């Protein structure tokens with residue numbers, strides 16, 4: 001796998017690849033799940049049928065002429081040779097692009113952008129709600145009580161790991177379980193751990209501003225919020241900015257509605273979770289915690305293409321933390337990089353110090369030590385895509 005900038009872009013057409021499996025299996029299954037979760041109208045059923053036909057046998061169609069963002073997607077759909085992804089097979093265009101566009105068309109099929117009763121309805125809300133109301137979240141919130149008596153450093157480590165593994169919807173605040181070592185020991189599931197560098201970027205009392213680019217709602221967003229509360233409460237940060245998606249995206253990606261739901265869930269809990277909920281509520285009122293939903297967060301593009309206003313905003317961060325797999329793909333570029341190529345090199349364009357907390361769920365990976373890579377490859381297991389491994393990577 002090449003280290004150079006011309007590393008192959010991940011497409012969906014390689015037989016047996018993870019990307020192809022997402023297009024052939026996950027997208028049709030998701031259409032069915034959405035169909036089953038809502039009392040769909042004939043118009044919606046027809047639109048979902050059309051999307052299913054398109055993703056299985058057809059080509060990528062442009063948005064309707066009156067779609068509010070048609071012109072934007074036409075620009076985003078240009079290839080580097082001046083052609084267009086529209087009219088091509090879903091399998092033959094960049095995976096990042098086809099996945100993003102799939103979600104855009106799915107929202108259209110459900111009438112999300114059309115005047116009428118379905119405008120603004122989140123097609124993924126039933127799944128998000130079920131997760132947020134589930135007993136697993138009760139248990140995870142109750143487990144926060146066990147953290148209250150620990151040192152600030154132990155809490156920081158446990159909460160960062162909870163945020164990381166929350167990306168697998170497998171968060172664990174339970175330091176007693178040994179899942180997330182708090183003694184400075186290494187978590188064997190981490191393929192890279194720049195935790196010490198991350199903490200060195202946020203010394204106590206330095207009036208830092210931390211930005212966090214969120215990923216999923218529910219069992220990931222709650223630990224993300226708890227982590228931000230910790231950074232504010234312990235004065236590792238004096239301001240926090242949470243970036244969410246401007247509309248529902250990638251099944252469970254967090255929107256402002258999800259932030260509100262999570263804050264209400266924390267506030268309605270008991271014990272330490274409720275205390276955290278109250279602090280976050282006050283931090284919002286005081287402007288110490290801000291939420292933003294820039295349109296670029298739903299773009300089918302890497303962050304190297306971010307617009308100037310977002311670049312300037314992130315340039316004001318002491319450190320920007322990116323959560324999850326998709327943000328990682330967009331951070332380093334959705335390509336088959338050499339796994340040992342440098343994380344700092346791949347992210348040099350980013351407008352300030354940056355950190356990634358991610359469980360591995362797709363083929364993209366950089367910044368591995370050669371011996372770590374050898375061990376992973378020797379395991380014979382699908383370590384890149386199974387969500388069994390995670391990473392903390394950072395650069396100043």
Ligand SMILES: O=P(O)(O)OC[C@@]1(O)O[C@H](CO)[C@@H](O)[C@@H]1O
Pocket residue numbers: 022026099167215216250323324325326327329361362
């Ligand atoms: O960003 P997340 O939530 O960690 O994961 C998103 C993701 O793993 O799910 C897709 C498969 O459905 C991948 O293509 C994509 O990267």
